Amino acid sequence: MLNQLSRVWCHAPGSVRLLQISVRLSAACVAAGVLAACVQAPKHMYNWKSYQPAVYAYLNDDGVDYAAQAQDMELNVETARSSNTALPPGFRAHLGLLYLKLGEDSKAVEQLQGEKLAFPESTSFMDFLMKNLSPASAVPQTDESGSNDTDPNGGTSELKNLKKEGA
Template identity: 45%
Template sequence: MITRRLALVAALLAGALTGCAGQQAKPLYHWGVYQPQVYEYFKGDGNSHEAQIAALEEDVQKARATGETLPPGYHAHLGMLYSHAGKLDQVKQEFETEKAMYPESGSFMDFLLRNFKN
């Protein structure tokens, strides 16, 4: 009787573990081309600022379409690229978006916004 119960518990446990193994966890953020674009920016060669902006903006649209969240720093980096491209109205918008999405970046975004105004 005890061996039947142990066998039943073992079978249920094996089934539960097998059922969970096939599921993949959904990523927390939509990374897209963000990391390669940051790498290219700091490397100093490769895409122009306009090309990087276009790639990141395309990723923003993909993330919105799928309901995914962009990672921390994404909008701040996009704002910095806008500043290099001379698109000053969009710089403030991206910094404000970063601050709204990630309140822990508020002090730094406020610092950048103050310096941006000067």
């Protein structure tokens, strides 16, 4: 009698279907869990940490300390190096402009050269900035007032003016 009762219960049309659904549902949940465990967080292409706030503060010119900004950006360079991520476009150029404001021309040129190497499409602009930065390659010309703030092309060197304003 027990054998007949168990046979009827096991072969009831609803119970077999319910068992199949629960097995499939369990297998789908396990598969989704395994796939979710394999997913990694997306890796960012560039290390933006201090760049955007530095540019914002620089453009607002609300009494920011250029030395502190340059130091923060240098820390960002080290962080990017250690995490093996690239610096964003314009990062080195902005750091170079900060160094210009601080009067550190050699560091500025180094950063502008780095920008040029990292992003070849910026070559002509970086060359323009460096050409106007150091008139050492050309004979400095003097204007009527006796100052030598003109570049070889007869125009005023914008970078020299930037440097004078920041110093």
